[in-house]
Amino acid sequence: xxxxxxxxxxxxxxLYLPSVIISFIILTLLMSFVYFYMFARSxxxxxxxxxxxxxxxxxxxxxxILSLNMDIIVLLELRKIFDLLNILFLLYGAYAFMHAQxxxxxxxxxxxxxxWLLLGIYYSFDHLSIYLPVSMYQIIITSMLSYIxxxxxxxxxxxxxxxxxxFLLWGFGKAALSIFxxxxxxxxxxxxxxxxxxxxLNFSIFVIYLQKTRDEISIADRLYRIxxxxxxDVIFYYALNxxxxxxxxxxxxETLTGYPPEDFYQNPRFYLEIxxxxxxxxxxxxxxxxxxxxxxxxxxLHHKNGSSFWGEFNVSVLYEDETPVAVEGILRDxxxxxxAENQLRSAKQSRDLLLSYISHELKTxxxxxxxxxxxxxxxxxxxxxxxxxxxxIISTKALLLEHLINDLFQLSKLESNQFxxxxxxxxxxxxxxxxxxxxxxxxxxxxxxxxIALDSTVLxxxxxxxxxxxxxxxxxxxxxxxxxxxESNDKIKIKFGTDQGMKNYxxxxxxxxxxxxxxxxxxxxxxxxxxxxxxxPGKELGTGLGLTISKEIITAHGGMMSARxxxxxxxxxxxxxxxxxx
Ligand code: ADP
Numbered sequence: 001x002x003x004x005x006x007x008x009x010x011x012x013x014x015l016y017l018p019s020v021i022i023s024f025i026i027l028t029l030l031m032s033f034v035y036f037y038m039f040a041r042s043x044x045x046x047x048x049x050x051x052x053x054x055x056x057x058x059x060x061x062x063x064x065i066l067s068l069n070m071d072i073i074v075l076l077e078l079r080k081i082f083d084l085l086n087i088l089f090l091l092y093g094a095y096a097f098m099h100a101q102x103x104x105x106x107x108x109x110x111x112x113x114x115x116w117l118l119l120g121i122y123y124s125f126d127h128l129s130i131y132l133p134v135s136m137y138q139i140i141i142t143s144m145l146s147y148i149x150x151x152x153x154x155x156x157x158x159x160x161x162x163x164x165x166x167f168l169l170w171g172f173g174k175a176a177l178s179i180f181x182x183x184x185x186x187x188x189x190x191x192x193x194x195x196x197x198x199x200x201l202n203f204s205i206f207v208i209y210l211q212k213t214r215d216e217i218s219i220a221d222r223l224y225r226i227x228x229x230x231x232x233d234v235i236f237y238y239a240l241n242x243x244x245x246x247x248x249x250x251x252x253x254e255t256l257t258g259y260p261p262e263d264f265y266q267n268p269r270f271y272l273e274i275x276x277x278x279x280x281x282x283x284x285x286x287x288x289x290x291x292x293x294x295x296x297x298x299x300x301l302h303h304k305n306g307s308s309f310w311g312e313f314n315v316s317v318l319y320e321d322e323t324p325v326a327v328e329g330i331l332r333d334x335x336x337x338x339x340a341e342n343q344l345r346s347a348k349q350s351r352d353l354l355l356s357y358i359s360h361e362l363k364t365x366x367x368x369x370x371x372x373x374x375x376x377x378x379x380x381x382x383x384x385x386x387x388x389x390x391x392x393i394i395s396t397k398a399l400l401l402e403h404l405i406n407d408l409f410q411l412s413k414l415e416s417n418q419f420x421x422x423x424x425x426x427x428x429x430x431x432x433x434x435x436x437x438x439x440x441x442x443x444x445x446x447x448x449x450x451x452i453a454l455d456s457t458v459l460x461x462x463x464x465x466x467x468x469x470x471x472x473x474x475x476x477x478x479x480x481x482x483x484x485x486x487e488s489n490d491k492i493k494i495k496f497g498t499d500q501g502m503k504n505y506x507x508x509x510x511x512x513x514x515x516x517x518x519x520x521x522x523x524x525x526x527x528x529x530x531x532x533x534x535x536x537p538g539k540e541l542g543t544g545l546g547l548t549i550s551k552e553i554i555t556a557h558g559g560m561m562s563a564r565x566x567x568x569x570x571x572x573x574x575x576x577x578x579x580x581x582x
Contacts, residue, residue: 025058029058038209052085053087057086060086083174084113091106097153146167149167173197229250234256236328238328238329246261257304274302276300289326297312297314312331400543414553423467425465428498435475458502464577464580474554485511492512499576504559506575510572525547529547561575
């Protein structure tokens with residue numbers, strides 16, 4: 001039997017057909033290369049399948065034109081294999097487009113149809129029995145494709161309808177063509193229609209791809225904007241070409257620096273406004289794209305309101321042909337981190353200092369104790385009176401050590417907020433009375449005259465939240481210091497009342513003792529600080545921790561502690577505790 005196309009060619013009516021086919025082969029091949037190029041850029045699997053799909057189709061066209069020219073029927077039949085591949089890859093692409101794996105039965109189905117086709121060609125089956133399964137295959141797969149597009153592709157409705165229509169027309173058309181190829185005498189116009197449809201399909205797939213990419217870009221762009229606009233860090237893009245300019249500065253710049261993004265857009269060197277003159281060059285280097293990676297990129301920057309903050313630049317330089325074209329990056333407020341770092345450093349320093357103090361304070365009495373013990377042992381001290389005196393000193397030093405250890409323990413608990421207070425609601429009047437009762441005798445027995453001023457009208461019905469035992473400890477420390485540094489027959493004046501605004505309960509203890517040198521006063525509450533003042537005979541030098549502990553206790557009560565002194569005339573210590581009003 002003679003094939004329809006042969007009749008057409010022989011008839012000479014459609015001589016232009018080969019040139020049309022060749023143009024379409026070139027066009028289809030070009031399209032496949034575009035797909036492969038897009039695959040190389042996007043790494044999307046479906047784009048690669050579409051590339052294969054149109055390669056298969058151009059091969060199918062090549063076989064068509066060869067069979068037309070060479071009059072070899074088997075080429076026309078082999079063409080069907082590429083048609084099958086063409087449609088199979090389209091299905092692969094559709095599944096990959098919705099990020100799904102193609103079910104294996106489609107592969108098996110395609111394999112069986114191909115085998116049938118090859119068998120048919122080899123054993124020269126009747127043409128209809130060869131082409132009918134192929135047509136069925138085309139109809140089934142294009143229906144499936146349309147169903148996938150309808151059900152799963154998230155593309156705009158117009159494109160969806162268009163794609164389904166093109167898929168169906170193309171599939172059914174191709175199937176019909178296969179049948180026509182067997183019977184019809186004049187097929188040239190049908191070939192043309194098929195080719196045009198195939199390219200229409202190709203084009204509509206391409207449109208879908210572009211649409212999807214545009215959607216993805218706009219989603220990515222939107223997401224990026226959301227992140228940038230809401231980040232506390234400042235995100236910026238600084239173009240260096242053709243002229244340096246801020247292309248983007250996130251709105252958070254206003255919170256961080258006080259200046260709106262517009263200021264940065266208008267002036268390409270506006271970043272200098274927030275920099276310190278000392279760091280001008282380093283910051284300029286960042287914005288010129290020449291910053292070295294190992295350079296420190298944290299600077300003290302200035303807010304519009306005059307305050308300062310630590311800003312860290314994380315930038316990357318974009319290059320084109322090895323020339324920097326832009327700087328993109330993040331400016332982050334690292335003030336808290338920097339402060340914590342400094343605190344950590346100073347905490348470490350003060351811990352080292354504390355350890356050296358402690359070892360020094362412990363070493364002095366221990367050396368003294370050991371010295372006396374040795375002298376007692378080797379007989380250097382042998383007279384009973386001397387022995388007693390030595391024992392007395394050893395015991396005093398041992399007591400001092402115990403005192404020191406207790407104080408250190410208490411202080412470390414107070415400083416680490418691990419000290420537990422027994423706060424209670426107390427009448428200021430009762431508390432004052434209790435403090436007097438507990439210490440009056442101590443003052444008197446030191447031959448010092450106590451002068452007590454208790455303003456009961458002011459203190460009446462005033463309450464404080466306090467731990468009475470700890471307040472007694474503070475009071476006792478100040479009173480014993482006063483006794484220690486005051487001559488006999490002098491006086492100690494104690495005043496209980498409130499501060500001027502009546503917001504705080506205030507206790508003031510003034511002695512008429514030797515006083516504290518002005519230069520020592522600022523350090524009086526520091527750990528281990530001992531002023532250069534002689535102690536009353538018979539009184540041991542303390543640990544230098546008493547006032548530090550007292551201040552910690554008062555601070556924990558929400559109050560304040562202060563000291564005034566007049567060298568040679570006396571000292572005044574005062575502490576306050578907030579008055580509790582319901
Ligand atoms: P200490 O256990 O050595 O008394 P404190 O912390 O209580 O430790 O006092 C620290 C230093 O303050 C004392 O060593 C002393 O030099 C000075 N000081 C405290 N109170 C008085 C005071 N009333 N008069 C003179 N100096 C005082």
